[in-house]
Amino acid sequence: MADAVRTQGLYKRFGQQVAVGGVDLVVPRGSFAGLVGPNGAGKTTTLSMITGLLRPDGGRIEIDGHDVWADPISVKAHIGVLPEGLRLFERLSGRELLTYGGQLRGIPLDEVGRRADELLKVMDLAEAQDKLVVDYSTGMRKKIGLAAALLHNPRVLFLDEPFEGVDPVSANTLVEVLRRFTASGSTVVFSSHVMDLVERLCDWVSVMNRGLVVAQGPLDDVRRGRTLNEAFLDLVGVRGNGEEGLSWLGSGSTP
Amino acid sequence: MTTARLFVRLKLSLIRGGLRGDAGRQAGFVISLVAAFLAAVAGFALLSLARLAPSGIALDLVSVAFAVFAAGWVVVPLMAFGLDETLDPARLALFPLTTRQLATGMFAASAAGPWPLASLAALCGGVVALAHGPGGVLIGVPAVLLLFAFCLTASRLVTTALSGVLRTRRGRDLLAVVAILGLLLVQVPNLLLNRGLSGDPVRVLASAGDFLRWTPPGMAAHAIADGGFAGLAELVVVAASVVVLARLWIAALRYALVRPDSSTGGGGSVRRSKTSRFLPGGMLGAVVAKELKYARREPRARVNWLSAVFVSAVFMFSLRGPGGGNGSWAAIGPACLAAVVMGLQAANLFGIDGRSLWMNVVAVATPRGLRTDLAGRHLAMAVVAVPLLALASVAAALVAGNAAWAPAAALTAWGVLGVAMGVGSITSVLVPYTYPERMNAFSGAAPGQGGQAFASSTATMLVTGVLALPIALPVMLGFTWWAVLAVPYGAVAAWAGRRLAAGIGFARLPELLTAVSRPT
Numbered sequence: 001m002a003d004a005v006r007t008q009g010l011y012k013r014f015g016q017q018v019a020v021g022g023v024d025l026v027v028p029r030g031s032f033a034g035l036v037g038p039n040g041a042g043k044t045t046t047l048s049m050i051t052g053l054l055r056p057d058g059g060r061i062e063i064d065g066h067d068v069w070a071d072p073i074s075v076k077a078h079i080g081v082l083p084e085g086l087r088l089f090e091r092l093s094g095r096e097l098l099t100y101g102g103q104l105r106g107i108p109l110d111e112v113g114r115r116a117d118e119l120l121k122v123m124d125l126a127e128a129q130d131k132l133v134v135d136y137s138t139g140m141r142k143k144i145g146l147a148a149a150l151l152h153n154p155r156v157l158f159l160d161e162p163f164e165g166v167d168p169v170s171a172n173t174l175v176e177v178l179r180r181f182t183a184s185g186s187t188v189v190f191s192s193h194v195m196d197l198v199e200r201l202c203d204w205v206s207v208m209n210r211g212l213v214v215a216q217g218p219l220d221d222v223r224r225g226r227t228l229n230e231a232f233l234d235l236v237g238v239r240g241n242g243e244e245g246l247s248w249l250g251s252g253s254t255p
Numbered sequence: 256m257t258t259a260r261l262f263v264r265l266k267l268s269l270i271r272g273g274l275r276g277d278a279g280r281q282a283g284f285v286i287s288l289v290a291a292f293l294a295a296v297a298g299f300a301l302l303s304l305a306r307l308a309p310s311g312i313a314l315d316l317v318s319v320a321f322a323v324f325a326a327g328w329v330v331v332p333l334m335a336f337g338l339d340e341t342l343d344p345a346r347l348a349l350f351p352l353t354t355r356q357l358a359t360g361m362f363a364a365s366a367a368g369p370w371p372l373a374s375l376a377a378l379c380g381g382v383v384a385l386a387h388g389p390g391g392v393l394i395g396v397p398a399v400l401l402l403f404a405f406c407l408t409a410s411r412l413v414t415t416a417l418s419g420v421l422r423t424r425r426g427r428d429l430l431a432v433v434a435i436l437g438l439l440l441v442q443v444p445n446l447l448l449n450r451g452l453s454g455d456p457v458r459v460l461a462s463a464g465d466f467l468r469w470t471p472p473g474m475a476a477h478a479i480a481d482g483g484f485a486g487l488a489e490l491v492v493v494a495a496s497v498v499v500l501a502r503l504w505i506a507a508l509r510y511a512l513v514r515p516d517s518s519t520g521g522g523g524s525v526r527r528s529k530t531s532r533f534l535p536g537g538m539l540g541a542v543v544a545k546e547l548k549y550a551r552r553e554p555r556a557r558v559n560w561l562s563a564v565f566v567s568a569v570f571m572f573s574l575r576g577p578g579g580g581n582g583s584w585a586a587i588g589p590a591c592l593a594a595v596v597m598g599l600q601a602a603n604l605f606g607i608d609g610r611s612l613w614m615n616v617v618a619v620a621t622p623r624g625l626r627t628d629l630a631g632r633h634l635a636m637a638v639v640a641v642p643l644l645a646l647a648s649v650a651a652a653l654v655a656g657n658a659a660w661a662p663a664a665a666l667t668a669w670g671v672l673g674v675a676m677g678v679g680s681i682t683s684v685l686v687p688y689t690y691p692e693r694m695n696a697f698s699g700a701a702p703g704q705g706g707q708a709f710a711s712s713t714a715t716m717l718v719t720g721v722l723a724l725p726i727a728l729p730v731m732l733g734f735t736w737w738a739v740l741a742v743p744y745g746a747v748a749a750w751a752g753r754r755l756a757a758g759i760g761f762a763r764l765p766e767l768l769t770a771v772s773r774p775t
Contacts, residue, residue, distance in 0.1 A: 053613050055765040076620040087610040087772070091552040092545065093525050103541030104618040130524035132552070148614070 002065030004029040004156050004187035005050060010059035012045055019045040021211040022059070027189055027204060029064075032182045034198035035191040036228075037208035038236055043191040044084045046208070047160050051081045063156055077105065080154035082145045082162055090134035094125055094144045097133055101148040112151070119147040124173060139170035146174060150181070157181065159190035163197060175201060195229040209236040258352065262360035263367045270368070291369035298377025305384035312457065314480050315464025317381045321402060321472035324374060328406035329413050354509045358501065361508075365407050375403050382479055390482040394490060401493045402475040408500040415507045428554045436561065471496045525552075538624065542631025543638070549607055550639055555690055556607055559600050564643065567593035571651050583663065584731035585655035590648040590664035591671045591727050595719055597640045598675025602715040603708070603771075604632045604683040606690040610772040616764050625764075626757035629683075633676045633749055644668040666738040667730050673745020674726075675719045677752025684760030686711040689773040704773060722748060 005027040012020040020042040027033045037043050048054035050061050052068050052075070060067065066074040089097055095116060102112035120126045123143040128136065133144060142162055149157060157178075163171050178201070182188050192198055198205060199219065205228070206216035214235050215222050223231040274281050302320055305313040347357060365371065382395035467473035471493045478489035534540035550556045571589040605612055619625050648664035688707040726744050729737040760767060 073620045
């Protein structure tokens with residue numbers, strides 16, 4: 001059986017800067033996978049290329065065994081995406097956004113309405129469903145974005161920083177929905193730099209640093225008895241321990 | 256004084272920081288410096304020249320000029336609000352400053368910069384124009400300084416009072432539309448003047464001068480002219496008005512600093528649309544429904560439509576020659592131009608979607624899908640433009656003097672619209688560009704994409720013009736029955752354009768997405 005996601009030598013550069021320098025990412029089917037790495041490691045660029053939003057300069061990407069760039073018909077219908085930066089149609093209401101996304105994918109209108117109702121209820125957005133997305137808070141935007149990504153029941157879901165800036169209550173809702181989703185055999189790939197969360201949720205981890213995957217595998221293989229945070233800091237190399245300088249900081253010095 | 260210096264330095268380093276490492280902006284800044292210098296010299300010279308006029312007229316001229324300066328100071332920063340961080344009091348709320356210090360600092364910061372200094376220099380021209388003898392100069396210099404202070408405080412008062420509103424989404428939406436409308440309305444007197452409707456300019460000037468006599472700008476002008484004790488008394492009144500404005504401003508500032516930030520939350524609900532049941536299902540209907548909602552709700556889309564209608568109206572009236580309508584082309588020409596102007600919006604079909612276009616990109620898996628997407632956009636545009644063009648044709652026919660020309664004009668205009676949409680769909684995929692997040696009157700594209708915007712609209716206009724000739728030319732030459740062919744011709748052109756554009760566009764969807772999601 002093919003892996004849910006498999007890339008080979010994925011490469012992208014912007015001008016002189018190599019953003020992604022030969023990434024071999026593997027995510028087995030049915031896993032709840034975390035893609036972790038410091039800022040600027042290339043997580044967003046990798047996810048954009050995998051989801052067909054950014055053209056790679058080199059390498060291959062397969063989702064469920066189909067090449068994303070050569071065979072988009074077999075891929076696009078079966079993936080759901082929540083890209084970075086909450087880029088949504090601001091002037092639609094939450095409900096209209098879901099309807100739009102569902103209809104784009106050719107789902108009949110009454111079926112879209114039924115699914116939207118349920119998603120809005122689960123995401124606790126039923127009250128705000130007729131407000132414009134531009135007036136939503138960050139947590140609400142992440143939730144409506146996730147709802148839009150789930151509406152066509154994708155087999156693989158790609159989420160870029162889904163928990164960033166989300167309050168604990170909304171985060172809990174997101175987690176519950178995603179857990180149910182993976183329990184049914186679907187795959188979730190999400191990027192984050194909150195290690196505790198990745199440790200709690202994921203059974204598969206890929207660690208990126210400076211445009212490369214530096215470790216990947218089942219969670220326990222990657223952390224090897226340490227916390228994921230310690231393993232991560234070892235893998236990416238700690239940059240300064242914050243003890244040199246700053247002698248004036250703290251009580252007892254002049255302000 | 257130290258706060259004032261600190262704020263001026265803050266403003267200067269903000270300007271410097273904004274320029275770092277961006278050749279385009281550096282060039283823009285140099286151009287704006289040169290422009291400010293030229294404006295200062297020209298303003299000073301023009302105002303000084305008023306001295307050559309009879310003293311009454313000179314006085315009225317300077318009063319009007321001073322008032323225009325004051326009004327400009329109130330309006331222009333509003334349109335540029337958000338570009339200058341020193342102007343938003345909310346950003347400074349956390350610093351341990353008293354309101355008075357804050358007021359002094361912001362006053363100093365807004366006086367610093369090429370344009371404020373340029374307007375001060377220009378205002379000084381008023382002294383040259385009006386002062387009689389050393390007494391006039393002695394009064395004139397403080398009068399100009401006071402007027403400058405008046406402009407600054409008035410402008411600060413208005414931005415501060417409105418800063419709460421401007422930080423809400425609805426406030427900004429409204430302002431975007433109002434600002435563009437205001438800019439368009441400025442053209443109206445111009446048009447009226449061109450048509451010779453205005454009366455004697457000297458009389459208009461005199462009544463404006465009378466009207467402004469007792470406003471602070473008018474008083475400042477009169478103070479310079481009167482000199483002596485009368486001038487001094489007028490100066491005291493201007494100074495008092497500055498103090499009152501400053502007090503109001505400090506109060507507004509105090510209020511703005513403690514008021515909760517209303518930029519998040521709020522916002523009313525929208526009604527669920529009932530029209531969707533009349534639309535086709537699937538992707539086509541989805542795109543049409545979304546585009547129609549955007550035409551209503553997105554300020555940039557509203558502005559685009561409003562200005563298209565406005566420009567069409569201007570064409571209609573200015574094309575009518577002094578000899579009145581001579582032939583059916585006087586009705587058909589303006590209608591076709593209106594179609595081109597409205598069709599120009601189709602030249603960058605994906606621009607308004609901008610960064611949210613990814614939703615379509617991940618859903619579109621075949622060129623056929625992109626064709627449906629384009630068709631939805633065209634259909635939505637036609638839903639708005641077809642009735643508008645019908646109206647325009649009737650109006651143009653009436654203005655030209657024969658209502659019977661309306662049907663031919665409407666049919667031809669609809670055909671031209673189809674051609675423009677077909678051509679536009681190709682430029683939409685070949686030279687897409689980002690619309691700036693904040694609408695402004697001076698640029699229709701994100702920084703660095705001005706060339707694309709220009710190329711795209713010029714190409715659409717020229718190619719549409721050429722392709723529309725086979726239908727428009729015979730009709731304008733008098734073969735009005737030829738107009739029945741216009742709509743089928745336009746439909747075929749739009750269809751062919753979509754077909755071609757879908758093939759090109761599908762192959763470069765990621766590049767298309769990048770081009771319309773540039774940071775602005």
